[in-house]
Amino acid sequence: MISGVEKLGLQPYRRTAAIVDVEHPLPEQSPMVAAADHTFYFRREGTEVLISPSETVPSGPEDARPRPGDVDRLIVKLNELTTLGIRGVRRAWTGLRTEAADGVPVAGFDAEAPGFYWLAGQGGYGFQTSSAMAELAAAQILAGQGAGHRAAGPATIRHPGQRRRWPPHAGPSGAEQWNP
Numbered sequence: 001m002i003s004g005v006e007k008l009g010l011q012p013y014r015r016t017a018a019i020v021d022v023e024h025p026l027p028e029q030s031p032m033v034a035a036a037d038h039t040f041y042f043r044r045e046g047t048e049v050l051i052s053p054s055e056t057v058p059s060g061p062e063d064a065r066p067r068p069g070d071v072d073r074l075i076v077k078l079n080e081l082t083t084l085g086i087r088g089v090r091r092a093w094t095g096l097r098t099e100a101a102d103g104v105p106v107a108g109f110d111a112e113a114p115g116f117y118w119l120a121g122q123g124g125y126g127f128q129t130s131s132a133m134a135e136l137a138a139a140q141i142l143a144g145q146g147a148g149h150r151a152a153g154p155a156t157i158r159h160p161g162q163r164r165r166w167p168p169h170a171g172p173s174g175a176e177q178w179n180p
């Protein structure tokens, strides 16, 4: 329990990426390439290429680092499957992608802890969704604190075992409820 708030059961998953030098740089308009079996993806990054083993390995809440061999094995595989000709690694890193059990981002006031607001669980889509999520969170937090903010009533986050509802619906006050 953190800050007197019950845990929601959010789970971090490892995801590694690396920037590599290649013998044959990808053309400017090259699309991102992702394996149908989710074992890798790569895309152009200037004259270099970003590669990832696309792993979704559960982790504790830690300062994640690439595991020995993960990037090397991916390079061997990509050099077999493509004509990229990967020559070396510029840099590699691992991040945690945190998800709720249903994969839906968590945003809203805690149902039992007055004043505690959750904004978490953006999973693998945080870059793309963060602007909208931040706008939603700001509107919900600031609702009722003056004019100028888009109307959005307080949504509540219910804990595992409580009723779950998706998609968002209009609550009794007409306010949107989001109960991941």
Ligand SMILES: Cc1cc2nc3c(=O)[nH]c(=O)nc-3n(C[C@H](O)[C@H](O)[C@H](O)COP(=O)(O)OP(=O)(O)OC[C@H]3O[C@@H](n4cnc5c(N)ncnc54)[C@H](O)[C@@H]3O)c2cc1C
Pocket: 014, 015, 016, 017, 052, 094, 095, 096, 097, 120, 121, 122, 123, 124, 125, 126, 127, 128, 129
């Ligand atoms: C390899 C990789 C590729 C990705 N690709 C994409 C993509 O293409 N598109 C996309 O939309 N999303 C992508 N994502 C997902 C995106 O990065 C996340 O959804 C987003 O970063 C989540 O933002 P956040 O602020 O919630 O968490 P984070 O970005 O993880 O930030 C949390 C911060 O809190 C800090 N922290 C943690 N614990 C503590 C503590 N106890 N005290 C103080 N600080 C702490 C951490 O150091 C970190 O800086 C990718 C993720 C990874 C790992």
